[in-house]
Amino acid sequence: MRSQPASLPLAPGKQDQTVIEVKDLNKAFGDNKVLQGFNLELKKGENLVVLGKSGSGKSVLIKCIIGLLAPDKGSIHVLGESIPDLNESELDKIRVQIGFLFQSNALYDSMTVRDNLEFPLRRHWMQNATQDVDEMVMEALSDVGLVHTVDMMPIELSGGMRKRIALARTLILKPGIILYDEPTTGLDPITAREISELIVDIQKKYKASSLIITHDMRCVEITADRVIILVNGRCYATGSFEELKRSTDPQVKHFFD
Amino acid sequence: MVLIAKTLLQNWKIFFIEAGALSEFTGRFFTQGFRPRYEFREFVKQCFLIGYQSLALIALTAFIMGLVLTMQLRPSLVAYGVESQLPAMVGIAIVREIGPVLTALIFAGKIGSSIGAELGSMKVTEQIDAMEVSGTNPFKYLVVTRVFAATLMMPILVMLSICISLFGSYLGVNIRGVTSFHLFWTQIFDFLKFSDIIPAFIKSFFFGFAVGIIGCYKGYYSSKGTEGVGRSANSAVVVASVVVFIIDLIAVQITDVLGLN
Numbered sequence A: 001m002r003s004q005p006a007s008l009p010l011a012p013g014k015q016d017q018t019v020i021e022v023k024d025l026n027k028a029f030g031d032n033k034v035l036q037g038f039n040l041e042l043k044k045g046e047n048l049v050v051l052g053k054s055g056s057g058k059s060v061l062i063k064c065i066i067g068l069l070a071p072d073k074g075s076i077h078v079l080g081e082s083i084p085d086l087n088e089s090e091l092d093k094i095r096v097q098i099g100f101l102f103q104s105n106a107l108y109d110s111m112t113v114r115d116n117l118e119f120p121l122r123r124h125w126m127q128n129a130t131q132d133v134d135e136m137v138m139e140a141l142s143d144v145g146l147v148h149t150v151d152m153m154p155i156e157l158s159g160g161m162r163k164r165i166a167l168a169r170t171l172i173l174k175p176g177i178i179l180y181d182e183p184t185t186g187l188d189p190i191t192a193r194e195i196s197e198l199i200v201d202i203q204k205k206y207k208a209s210s211l212i213i214t215h216d217m218r219c220v221e222i223t224a225d226r227v228i229i230l231v232n233g234r235c236y237a238t239g240s241f242e243e244l245k246r247s248t249d250p251q252v253k254h255f256f257d
Numbered sequence B: 001m002v003l004i005a006k007t008l009l010q011n012w013k014i015f016f017i018e019a020g021a022l023s024e025f026t027g028r029f030f031t032q033g034f035r036p037r038y039e040f041r042e043f044v045k046q047c048f049l050i051g052y053q054s055l056a057l058i059a060l061t062a063f064i065m066g067l068v069l070t071m072q073l074r075p076s077l078v079a080y081g082v083e084s085q086l087p088a089m090v091g092i093a094i095v096r097e098i099g100p101v102l103t104a105l106i107f108a109g110k111i112g113s114s115i116g117a118e119l120g121s122m123k124v125t126e127q128i129d130a131m132e133v134s135g136t137n138p139f140k141y142l143v144v145t146r147v148f149a150a151t152l153m154m155p156i157l158v159m160l161s162i163c164i165s166l167f168g169s170y171l172g173v174n175i176r177g178v179t180s181f182h183l184f185w186t187q188i189f190d191f192l193k194f195s196d197i198i199p200a201f202i203k204s205f206f207f208g209f210a211v212g213i214i215g216c217y218k219g220y221y222s223s224k225g226t227e228g229v230g231r232s233a234n235s236a237v238v239v240a241s242v243v244v245f246i247i248d249l250i251a252v253q254i255t256d257v258l259g260l261n
């Protein structure tokens, strides 16, 4: 387990400030009870990984956090705001501070890479007097090492490149919180490793708090400060990667085999 | 027998569920469509795309329809000795019925399917969700702009298509016998009244609206997976085409009641 960077700009006495708090989250689709009393707490500057099998409701969890899905029961607080109670413009305000990397990248097919990256900038009415849009696009692209693709269409890029562009789009607003939905799924092991390392670099550079959802153990090993295992819609176990690795519980061991 | 009855019942149930959902979607359009923030740039872009994409196809079909209709009608009129009425006959058919409905059907095939497929694929690849987290109301950005654009472009396309059809018809008249262009137009407009054009113009707004909203509805609620996208595009065309005929039926009743026929 990596220690947290010492230079975190935290207010004194707020070393364990919570940025996301999920309590007793329940979400069902018809008879399909996906989440049943899930709890989670993301501390400032932390990389928290939620580990779960395919179909265990990881994407549902993260979509509830960003307000794309409404929970049936339970509370979700992000930066102190109760997400299910916010109206559209209040949600927009809080979403400026949250980056969301979609499982399927969700790049806009009909736009160039540049337009894809500019979209959140222009839409969120960002008044960046100090830095113009072009500069911000280039900076985000250089963070992921893909400056040369700026005028290409998403369809012309490889899967790994698309993931990086999606990551750049997520980062362009310099969010304090980043939610990653399976950042490495569908990539070859080398690219997956690069993406995982990129996540760590980004966390260091922007001092962001990240919630990473995955079932890729290599990614967990590289990125995680703390791990939560999601089984049957509940928080089954929690601890550092090393701790969980030593666990003898069959459900936990299952992930490490 | 029981099985047939059961399937029928099932189909009716699905029909009413769909109709309810579509009405709700339309309601949402009216509650959100007239409130800020207005996506004016996207609207203009969609107007251009929608007009541009369908223009060539509509022009071609309209031209052929005018020409063919004229050639098919001629023998009957000759038999009754009223060949001189040919331009008037064709004119009224094109302006009142064939122009608007044919344009609407082509429009449904071209634009309804492309909106359905576009929004459908945006839905399944989470692009619509991505817009929402990027400070954009996807309903306003995607649906409202497209529906307004389709509603506005349709009457323009219909007027254009009528003109091209009539031109085709003029050529059809001239294949046998010679009529001057001037005489042809005079014959048409002596017969056509202003009240023939207005209902055609008004109903084309409704056609455009129907194609737009159905395409958007089918795409926006596309089911997961790529075959869901195909199904959205397909059923957008089918439903929109049927609705065009239903609107046409209602329109003709209304003009009848108002004494405009």
Ligand SMILES: Nc1ncnc2c1ncn2[C@@H]1O[C@H](COP(=O)(O)OP(=O)(O)OP(=O)(O)O)[C@@H](O)[C@H]1O
Binding pocket: A029, A032, A034, A052, A053, A054, A055, A056, A057, A058, A059, A060, A061, A103, A182, A215
């Ligand atoms: N919009 C929805 N409507 C109905 N059911 C849904 C919806 N979204 C998710 N589900 C259901 O919720 C369950 C969990 O889905 P989810 O996408 O969260 O899985 P996941 O843990 O992200 O899996 P994966 O690793 O494959 O992405 C699945 O059974 C799925 O069918």
Ligand SMILES: [Mg+2]
Binding pocket: A058, A059, A060, A103, A181, A182
């Ligand atoms: Mg998922």
